[in-house]
Amino acid sequence: xxxxxxxxxxxxxxxxxxxxxxxxxxxxxxxxxxxxxxxxxxxxxxxxxxxxxxxxxxxxxxxxxxxxxxxxxxxxxxxxxxxxxxxxxxxxxxxxxxxxxxxxxxxxxxxxxxxxxxxxxxxxxxxxxxxxxxxxxxxxxxxxxxxxxxxxxxxxxxxxxxxxxxxxxxxxxxxxxxxxxxxxxxxxxxxxxxxxxxxxxxxxxxxxxxxxxxxxxxxxxxxxxxxxx
Amino acid sequence: xxxxxxxxxxxxxxxxxxxxxxxxxxxxxxxxxxxxxxxxxxxxxxxxxxxxxxxxxxxxxxxxxxxxxxxxxxxxxxxxxxxxxxxxxxxxxxxxxxxxxxxxxxxxxxxxxxxxxxxxxxxxxxxxxxxxxxxxxxxxxxxxxxxxxxxxxxxxxxxxxxxxxxxxxxxxxxxxxxxxxxxx
Numbered sequence: 558x559x560x561x562x563x564x565x566x567x568x569x570x571x572x573x574x575x576x577x578x579x580x581x582x583x584x585x586x587x588x589x590x591x592x593x594x595x596x597x598x599x600x601x602x603x604x605x606x607x608x609x610x611x612x613x614x615x616x617x618x619x620x621x622x623x624x625x626x627x628x629x630x631x632x633x634x635x636x637x638x639x640x641x642x643x644x645x646x647x648x649x650x651x652x653x654x655x656x657x658x659x660x661x662x663x664x665x666x667x668x669x670x671x672x673x674x675x676x677x678x679x680x681x682x683x684x685x686x687x688x689x690x691x692x693x694x695x696x697x698x699x700x701x702x703x704x705x706x707x708x709x710x711x712x713x714x715x716x717x718x719x720x721x722x723x724x725x726x727x728x729x730x731x732x733x734x735x736x737x738x739x740x741x742x743x744x745x746x747x748x749x750x751x752x753x754x755x756x757x758x759x760x761x762x763x764x765x766x767x768x769x770x771x772x773x774x775x776x777x778x779x780x781x782x783x784x785x786x
Numbered sequence: 787x788x789x790x791x792x793x794x795x796x797x798x799x800x801x802x803x804x805x806x807x808x809x810x811x812x813x814x815x816x817x818x819x820x821x822x823x824x825x826x827x828x829x830x831x832x833x834x835x836x837x838x839x840x841x842x843x844x845x846x847x848x849x850x851x852x853x854x855x856x857x858x859x860x861x862x863x864x865x866x867x868x869x870x871x872x873x874x875x876x877x878x879x880x881x882x883x884x885x886x887x888x889x890x891x892x893x894x895x896x897x898x899x900x901x902x903x904x905x906x907x908x909x910x911x912x913x914x915x916x917x918x919x920x921x922x923x924x925x926x927x928x929x930x931x932x933x934x935x936x937x938x939x940x941x942x943x944x945x946x947x948x949x950x951x952x953x954x955x956x957x958x959x960x961x962x963x964x965x966x967x968x969x970x
Contacts, residue, residue, distance in 0.1 A: 561949055564925055568953060571906055571960055572926055574899065581816040589819075589833060590812055593840045597805055734845070771834070 595767045702732045709744050718751035743774035750781055807847050811840050814860055821861050824922045825868040826911055838867045854936075858929045862937035865919045872915060909959035917952035920945055925953070 564572065705728045712721035725745050728735070735741075742765050749758035762778050769775075811818070818839050822832050842863050850859055910918055923934045924945075935945040 561924065561931060561946060564953070565957065567960070568925070568957055571902075571909075571956075575903055575906055576926055576928070578817055578820045581819055585819075585833065586815055589815055589836050589840075590808075592833075592837050593808055593811055594805075596837065596841055597808055597844065 592770070595770075598767060699735075702728070702735045702737055705731070706737045706740055706744070709741070709748075713744055713747050713751065716751065718748040721748040722752070739769050739772055739774070742768070743772070743777070746774075746778060747781070807840075807844050810856060811843060814856060817857055818860060818864060821864045821922075821927075822868065823907070824910065824926060825864060825919060826907075826915065827868060827871075831871075835864075835867055835871065838871075839864050842867055855933070857927070858923065858933045858937040861919070861923055861927065861929070862939070865915075865938060869915060905960070905963055909956055909963055912959040912962075913952050913955045917948045917955065920948040921952035921956060924949055 563569075705724060709721045709724040709728065712718070712724060721744065725741055725748060728737075728741050732738075732741075742761065746758055746761045746765060749761055765772070765778075766775060815836070818836050819832055822835050822839070823829075827835050839860070843860070846863065850856075910922070913921065919938060920934055923929045923937065924931060929937070931945050931949070932942060934949075935942045938945070940948075
């Protein structure tokens, strides 16, 4: 097979000293691994709700996780997920410039913040593109997706939480990894709390916190908790 | 501050559950950070981007062919994550955004090595991301061109042409930086 010509002496001299991978500091590595582990838990429990094509062992594992979460929530009998102590997913402040985001307005904004994290579409390979279905790999929501989320938000604003949950479910089904996942899941927490389903709201909030540790919606959840007290 | 850090301390390693993606990530986490830095991620954003790489890796894991080396694949994922981030804040991106933080003190060799690395990084910043990715993979990571093309989902010919152009751009950038340094 054809190979590119060798590097010029000038480039070789510039690049050669940098071919070794520098060691990462243990603290940074531990922090990154803790975040990754938390995201793993979150994503797996999240997949329980809608993944009909998954093999049965995935269901069994996820169901076990949900039961464990339920038992933990019952034992704690408090706002476990919304308490002031964050899950291990939360990184130290030095690593999280977004942690200092300003508090959002009282109402849930219609669009996620432009720098909202963890909304990368799974288009990591050419094959992934094929399997991504209706996800929006470009990160730009389609009109249909926007329309659905807007409807859900209006339902929440009106206080029609049951209807909002139905719309949220529809959005989750049609735009599983859409561009507005963060917004959708924030609305889910609000709708569940509005229906008085405290345990479900706490669980959803805990999952949200693990998945979007720097989200601007987290402070909204904290205010909801304070209001309830 | 100290107690704050303690409260947020990560769990011990034995508490991190066994999971193939997590294990692969743990094994290559240093490389992920390394790749992100070469792709132009700033020190203050590299941890967040690494987390996004992990999430993207989880989602694409079923499509990963485990008979192939993991690093080029990871590099491809990191490239997509950085590309997406760049698109999000296209207008904010300044080529000279990389800071040279040498901390002042330290033996001369360490300082020189840091400065040399910073110079190469500054020069790489002037190579557009799509071409920079090919150059870093091929000329720094020493990944064969065919694997570079596969990891970045581009035709082999495109990989060659991007590499050729990126080398020219990097040479030009290094020369310009050298001139800037020596200018009175």
